[in-house]
Amino acid sequence: MSFFSGVPFFTLMTLLLLPALFLGLRGKAIGPYGLFASLVMILTVLAGTPLQLAWLGAYLLWESLLVFLYIPLRQKKGPVPWHYALALFLSLIPLLLMKWSEVTTLSLFSFLGLSYLTFRVAQIIIETYDGVISSLSLPAFWAFLLFFPTFSAGPIDRSRRFEEDFRRRYTREEYLTLLGDGLEQLLIGLVYKFVLSPLAFRLLSLCQPKGGLLLALAYGWCYGIYMFFDFAGYSRMAVGCAYILGVRTPGNFHLPFLSRDMKDFWNRWHITLSHWFRDYLFSRFLMGGIKGKWFKSRLSGACWAFLLNMLVMGAWHGLTLYYLLYGLYHGVLLAATEVYQKKCSFYKKYRNCTWYGLLSWFVTLNLVMVGFLIFSGALFT
Incomplete structure (x- = not known):
């Protein structure tokens, strides 16, 4: 199973979104349930790759320890540059190990979504140093990192904006609006990803990038259009799913x-x-x-x-x-x-x-x- 692909994923996604819909329409907080749903989804998707699950567990432990040591240290000692540089470097180590694995025969550290999670942790450390973030709860931190609609390929949210939605209780009218917007994003994303993207890929297969300047440019055009519909479709589905879970994840594309x-x-x-x-x-x-x-x-x-x-x-x-x-x-x-x-x-x-x-x-x-x-x-x- 992979994110936003195949009947098993969409079946489980639908089942996990139904309780969120019920909570939202009742004016209840959806955030804590969103963390539960994310854990269920990620454990299911990665169930066939136990090593990735082990790396993810190690990553969560490492980054949680790092963030929750640095935040009080920053509050106690102030903006000490070397504290900040060390914390930021340590947060990047898993990603650096993964990138090093790409150019060697060693598989040092890798799991689905690692690079996107690293952006989120680094943002927290940077804004903690800036004095913008002074406190953070462990459940909100884990919910931010593991939020399943954006877990594997974004969009990349910001922690303070996410936490506001994580703690928010929508009125029935507010949630109905969010639900409608979310369903619209999901439907557009489905059309992009599973109708228009395959059509663009068929055109791509007809092009020969090494057949001369015009054919190479035609290949670039087809590849760019394919990339747009494939990734924008994925992103729209992620945004739509996030809306239903009560999180107004920012969009990734605007008529590029x-x-x-x-x-x-x-x-x-x-x-x-x-x-x-x-x-x-x-x-x-x-x-x-x-x-x-x-x-x-x-x-x-x-x-x-x-x-x-x-x-x-x-x-x-x-x-x-x-x-x-x-x-x-x-x-x-x-x-x-x-x-x-x-x-x-x-x-x-x-x-x-x-x-x-x-x-x-x-x-x-x-x-x-x-x-x-x-x-x-x-x-x-």
Whole structure:
């Protein structure tokens, strides 16, 4: 069984959502039940892989110990940089071991959803250091990490927003609205994932990425469309399921193929991932560089921040060459976009013209599809 795929999963999901629906319509708290439902679902999905269950148990113990030692330490000692750096590094160790396993013959540490759980733990540690988080209950922490709609592939929620919904009691009218929105998201996700995504995959199978420039670009287009319907469908189903469990998980896609430039694209594509990197890597690296006077100007700092941000994002997808090149490619495009928009008089003069908007959209869309061609790895096999 796998998440959001196959009759067994959807049957169990339906059975687990029915009590949540009953609680929501009665105005009762759904959060504690959501933790129970998540444990049932994860144990069922991973039942055939006991080693993954063992790694998950070890991960929960490790990260719980780390977070609940660091929060009181931060409150007692204040924002000590080396405490923070150590806690953050220790939280990343399981993910680093998994990534190392990808390039060696050793299987050091790996289970479904590890990378997405690591984002959530790192966010808690970072915001604890910032003084934004001062307390956290163990049930809320586990519910946040194990929430089954977003467990394996996001969207990536934020702990404070999640905890508000975890503790919230909806009125009957509020829950009916949330339920309606959730069912709509589920239905759209089902159509994306099981109707449109397979159609795009059939088109993909007809393309030859090494048959010349036009065929390679056609492959990139088909792969990009396939990726959108497959992942956006998964994300919509996850959001819809989360709504029924009383959690307003943020969406992951907003008309990405209507983007007018590369920065606009990353505000529309895999939104929770790109915003996580923006808030916790890009912005912090840039502000640290400005304070430390690492760069000649804020613009050059932004360019280096884009390159670092996207290279790390590429490495997060995997340490294979094409993922790293994909990250570097988007880093260069984002840096170039930043320079162009800040320095080019042509852009400033015509950016509000309709013809310029259409041209910018067309160029952006094709650059995005070239990126998908790189991401697919088809050129490297």
